């Protein structure tokens with residue numbers, strides 16, 4: 001269990017104190033993947049650096065299974081730090097060392113014997129899928145491969161916690177997915193708790209069980225993604241929900257009329273914001289209809305996103321359906337009539 005307790009951090013900016021973190025409290029359970037999100041300058045990097053004391057907070061506690069890292073002397077802190085791995089946006093590999101030697105570095109610093117280093121590095125390279133790259137130099141690797149090397153290096157001392165500072169921000173979407181998959185595997189297979197910071201909502205949606213939202217140095221929300229989307233309306237969370245209108249397909253668009261006329265049926269855009277699941281909505285909609293487009297995501301037992309629907313019941317039936325949506329608090333917009 002990792003407990004971040006009352007962590008504040010003040011920097012001097014042009015001789016003036018600036019509070020980058022203001023009394024942050026977060027609990028991280030063993031085996032969790034926690035994402036810290038927030039806009040640029042919110043304090044994410046500062047917070048993650050306070051966790052392994054790369055940055056020393058003004059006050060507060062960083063409790064790891066009850067031990068407060070802030071109170072340790074430098075020797076004891078160094079011992080604890082070995083058990084906290086960290087990866088960065090720009091990988092931070094040593095260009096003069098091969099892949100093998102980059103991964104071996106923490107073990108060499110720890111004065112491990114060569115046979116143990118050999119065995120451990122081979123094992124780590126296998127975990128990250130780079131067994132065949134041991135002798136290469138970082139310059140000949142892709143961004144994703146470099147991050148894999150950095151992950152292997154971060155795992156060298158068998159950490160219980162992995163800190164990821166914008167670890168996928170320099171990678172393309174496909175590579176991002178593969179690195180996230182690797183992080184998920186590591187979390188599950190090696191039982192390593194992960195604390196990551198990101199400004200990419202996709203990253204959080206892909207792997208985090210819990211989320212903390214930081215804004216101007218303050219913790220403004222925390223919980224599961226589903227909880228945050230349903231209970232907390234902080235503007236930063238709205239980015240999770242699709243806001244663009246769904247385009248009406250061309251064949252319907254050309255026939256669409258702006259107002260009701262006898263024989264026409266409404267084309268509706270519905271917005272699901274977590275209060276009802278898509279499956280439940282469809283099962284409750286007991287009138288003829290056609291789903292034109294569904295752009296939703298499942299988060300836990302709820303659904304978020306938009307649906308374009310052509311109601312095809314009788315006039316009164318269509319009205320009843322609209323009434324039902326309103327009663328359920330489902331935002332609905334009539335885009336036109338066909």
Ligand SMILES: Nc1ncnc2c1ncn2[C@@H]1O[C@H](COP(=O)(O)OP(=O)(O)OP(=O)(O)O)[C@@H](O)[C@H]1O
Nearest residue numbers: 011012013020038039040041042043044045046047
């Ligand atoms: N060493 C420092 N000296 C002075 N101010 C600093 C220092 N480090 C960070 N800050 C300030 O603290 C605030 C938070 O910075 P931080 O890097 O933690 O934000 P962030 O949320 O990680 O942003 P980004 O996503 O852009 O990296 C910023 O206003 C930054 O200018």
